[in-house]
Amino acid sequence: MRWKDVARLFHFLGKGGVGKTTSSALQAILLSRKGKTLLVSLDPAHNLGDVLGIELGEEPKEVKENLHAMEPDVTKLMEEYGKSIAKEIESHYKYLKVLNLDKIIRTIEYTPGVEEQVLLETIARLMEMKYDYIVIDHAPTALSVRVLLLPQIMLTWLNHIRELRLQILKRRKLIGAESIEDKVLEILNTEIEKYKALEETFKSIKSSPITIVVNPEEMPCLEAARIRDVLRRFDMPLCGVVINKVIVADSIDPTLLEMKEMQRKWINFIESSFKDYRIVKVPYLVPPPRGVRELEEIAKKYLGEPMCCYG
Numbered sequence: 001m002r003w004k005d006v007a008r009l010f011h012f013l014g015k016g017g018v019g020k021t022t023s024s025a026l027q028a029i030l031l032s033r034k035g036k037t038l039l040v041s042l043d044p045a046h047n048l049g050d051v052l053g054i055e056l057g058e059e060p061k062e063v064k065e066n067l068h069a070m071e072p073d074v075t076k077l078m079e080e081y082g083k084s085i086a087k088e089i090e091s092h093y094k095y096l097k098v099l100n101l102d103k104i105i106r107t108i109e110y111t112p113g114v115e116e117q118v119l120l121e122t123i124a125r126l127m128e129m130k131y132d133y134i135v136i137d138h139a140p141t142a143l144s145v146r147v148l149l150l151p152q153i154m155l156t157w158l159n160h161i162r163e164l165r166l167q168i169l170k171r172r173k174l175i176g177a178e179s180i181e182d183k184v185l186e187i188l189n190t191e192i193e194k195y196k197a198l199e200e201t202f203k204s205i206k207s208s209p210i211t212i213v214v215n216p217e218e219m220p221c222l223e224a225a226r227i228r229d230v231l232r233r234f235d236m237p238l239c240g241v242v243i244n245k246v247i248v249a250d251s252i253d254p255t256l257l258e259m260k261e262m263q264r265k266w267i268n269f270i271e272s273s274f275k276d277y278r279i280v281k282v283p284y285l286v287p288p289p290r291g292v293r294e295l296e297e298i299a300k301k302y303l304g305e306p307m308c309c310y311g
């Protein structure tokens, strides 16, 4: 799988409640004017359907011309992953009379890292679907950043394990073992190729750009700066920031004036910390945006062009 042959991915990251789902929807609506677009919620606590005003499910559903949306059942995918690994274990330990498969499945489901793995595999499967653009509405930061870094982390481990396997095979040869095809090495090579393709995709600004969503407040902005640093360290393609829920209304209400003042400070912080990136501001809208038609108006008015769609 090469990024040239698959859909382009757009990721929206940020702290809980800042407007990732809303911004993803705005992006997908704009992209759907350019090509076939899929909008996917990968947050196990979905609210994409609520924002769009459409009931969504595990399969892509038409939202408007050229735009489909879906909410994969992450819990079910984790159960299925647990079962598939348990089956694999069962096939390797056929000689064991007692094997508590249920316990194995439960253990796998709740093992750290499995959720990231399942989400990554879900993204890989989405990329093979026939869309020009896929917009991913992620879960809040900690989980989503780990999903995007997983190919790089897995490659570090897999290359190390491969090295160890090669040493074992070399020693076997020294003691005269016949040189036969090694199944373990074969599996490791396949996995390494898979993660290399994903790493290549995720590191390319053209194929998988990342947008951070913030509100002009202390916590989301500090978190955005931390995400930026992590992404830089791992050479990941950050390309823009959406400053969402900016208070624009004029008022003499002292509380509102104070809030606007505070927001000004954090808008300045984002503008100076993210100088090299596209920054878009979306006002605080009352009532909150709901439904495709309203989102389309907001998208045209405040984004104009989709975030980070190059070439």
Ligand SMILES: Nc1ncnc2c1ncn2[C@@H]1O[C@H](COP(=O)(O)OP(=O)(O)OP(=O)(O)O)[C@@H](O)[C@H]1O
Binding pocket: 014, 015, 016, 017, 018, 019, 020, 021, 022, 023, 043, 047, 051, 139, 140, 244, 245, 246, 282, 283, 284, 285, 286, 287, 288, 289
């Ligand atoms: N510009 C805006 N003006 C007013 N309300 C907004 C705006 N953007 C989003 N909201 C509202 O804020 C709430 C959170 O927005 P949204 O669900 O898009 O954020 P999120 O980052 O995806 O949240 P979560 O982390 O829970 O997934 C929703 O009720 C949404 O309608």
Ligand SMILES: [Mg+2]
Binding pocket: 020, 021, 022, 043, 047, 137, 138
């Ligand atoms: Mg959300």
